[in-house]
Amino acid sequence: MEFPEHYLYSNDHEWLSSVSGEALVGVSHYAIEQLGDVVHIDLPRVGEEFTEGQVFGTIESTKTVSDLYIPASGRVLAVNSAVVAKPESLQEDPYEEGWLIKIAVTERPEKVMNCRDYVSFIQDKL
Amino acid sequence: METGKTALYGQHLAAKAKMISFAGWHLPAFYGSVLEEHRAVRERAGIFDVSHMGEIFFSGSPAQEFLQYLTINDVSRLSPGQGHYSALCNQEGGVIDDLILYQLEAERYLMCVNASNISSDYAWIVKQAQRFPGVVVDNASHQWSQLAIQGPTSLSALLSIVPSDRQAPVQDLEYTQIMPLMIKDRLCYLARTGYTGEKGYELYLPHELASWAWEEIVASSPLTGIRPIGLGARDTLRLEAGYLLYGNDLNESTSPLEAGIGWATKLAAGAFIGREALLRQKAEGVERRIFCFRMEEQGIPRHDMEVYRGDEVLGTVTSGSVLPTLGGAGGMALLKAGTIAVGDSIAIKIRHEMKQARLVARPLYMARVKD
Known part of the structure; x- marks a missing residue:
């Protein structure tokens, strides 16, 4: 299981590429492993605004639907339609090709962790 | 209730299964991918730990x-070595459980019931x-492990544990039949039944x-x-079939006629619990019935989601999922x-959005159990 060091992570298992400016948001490899096959993703529209911790979409596996929580407050600049069209691609690459939305961060996030802290956060679950 | 471990718990962990709690048991949801496991059973074969299922003997x-x-x-139609699908009903004709009943000997039967x-x-x-x-009822559920071996190559896989002098009768076993089988000097029962829609076997064996x-x-x-194969693919396989x-598609307030198992409900074969109510229901016509449907828009239907035609609520989804063999998503609904x-066109309300779907013939996937 991989966790890129330059990303930040929330305890809901979303990742964030940057705490200011434009940032990509996705879900961690750990979350994908827990879900199993991802079969459907619902994402917001460009222009929608969210505050840190709000639900911005849903991710569905064969058996469960999970909410996606935004790791930083921001406005949606872009949505990855390729991953919506081919949700199973998330399994192969949840970090580069598998980004979900791009946001303009409006406020520095309070609850994200660096990679090392995130790995120790999920360690006891591994 | 403490969650139980089947005799195969160690095997599941070693195979890196994602374990879940189901009906009081630790069982594998999947070992890697539900979709790959589903395909493996349709194209080759899969082995399932179904030790959670209940075994009740009658003599x-x-x-x-x-x-x-x-x-x-109609139990009188069974003969030793034969099984059939059936159900327990209450006086009102509601289903207490659905089951498979096998006749083992002249005065000995095995009933396989749902774990929950x-x-x-x-x-x-x-x-x-x-x-x-004079009837002896023995709930032997905790004394038996159960394996399901399902898929086009299930027979060859199964034969790897069948003693050479018993391979011929195993090869001749027909759909819904059951046979006793001594393996390593222990009595097992092998049935040609399953829950996947593929040719397959269910093996009742001692834990050891x-x-x-x-x-x-x-x-x-x-x-x-x-x-x-884990429970995830077990569910998608059975749904397609x-x-x-x-607990999802039927419960104590659903009758076998509503659930579409009228074919297993032998109203003419004599008295049984619930028969009066079912005869009445049959004469009056059922008000609700299980239908199969497939989605025509993106979105995955789930248990309890509402089904509409225009503004009218027709009922709810009882089971919904992606349909790996057919593509897209679909399920069953009580309407x-x-x-x-x-x-007919219908719509499923999936988290505040109406998504178009269409009623289709049941089953979604034509079973190949007799191949």
């Missing part, structure tokens, strides 16, 4: 008479048995043989392509009968 001279009264199907209902089924059965002195049998069968993989899941038919 004594009034056993047949009792089972005729207790269950909806074992204790309530047993209590119900024991209560009804008071009217049939479970790990060995599992590993031997999995070891046939280079030849048979068999792999371990149109098999009901108790107001009478004014709707296969081919």
Whole structure:
């Protein structure tokens, strides 16, 4: 299981590429492993605004639907339609090709962790 | 209730299964990918740990008479070595559980019931048995492990644990038949039944043989392509094949006629619990019925989501999922009968959005159990 060091992570298992400016948001490899096959993703529209911790979409596996929580407050600049069209691609690459939305961060996030802290956060679950 | 471990718990962990708690048991949801496991069973074979299922034995001279009264199907049509699908109903015709009943010998039967209902089924059965002195009911659920070996290559995989002098009768076993089978001097029962829509077997065996049998069968993989399958794919496989899941598609307020198992409900075969209510329902016509549907828009239907036609609520989804063999998504729904038919457009309310779907013939996937 991989966790890129330059990303930040929330305890809901979303990742964030940057705490200011434009940032990509996705879900961690750990979350994908827990879900199993991802079969459907619902994402917001460009222009929608969210505050840190709000639900911005849903991710569905064969058996469960999970909410996606935004790791930083921001406005949606872009949505990855390729991953919506081919949700199973998330399994192969949840970090580069598998980004979900791009946001303009409006406020520095309070609850994200660096990679090392995130790995120790999920360690006891591994 | 403490969550139980089957005799194969160690095998599941070693295979890196994602374990979940189901009906009081730790069981594998999937080992890697539900979709890949689903495909493996359709194309090659899979092995399932279904030790959570319940095994209730019936014996004594009034056993047949009792089972005729207790269950909806016609037990007098069974003969030793044959099984059939059936159900327990209450007086109102509601389904207490659905099950498979096998006749093992002249006065000995095995009933396989759902894990979540074992204790309530047993209590119900024991209560009804008071009217049939001489019947012995034995809930042996905790004494048996159970493996399901399912898929086009299931027979070859299964033969890896069958003694050479018993391979011929195993090869001749036909759909719904059951046979006793001595393996390593222990009595097992092998049935040609399943819950996937593929040719397959269900093997009842003592716990001591479970790990060995599992590993031997999995070891046939280079030849048979068999792999371990979790509950996730068990559910998508059964849904495509149109098999009901108790607790989702039917419960004590659903009748077998509504659930579409009228074919197993032998109203003419004599008295059984719930028959009066079902005869009445049949004469008046059912108000609700299980339909199959497929989505025509993106979105995955789930249990309890509302089904609409225009503004009218027709009922709810009882089971929904992606349909790996057919593509897309779909499921079963319990809907107001009478004014709707296969081919009609419906909409499923998926988290505040209406998504178009269409009623289709059941089953979604034509079973190949007799291949």
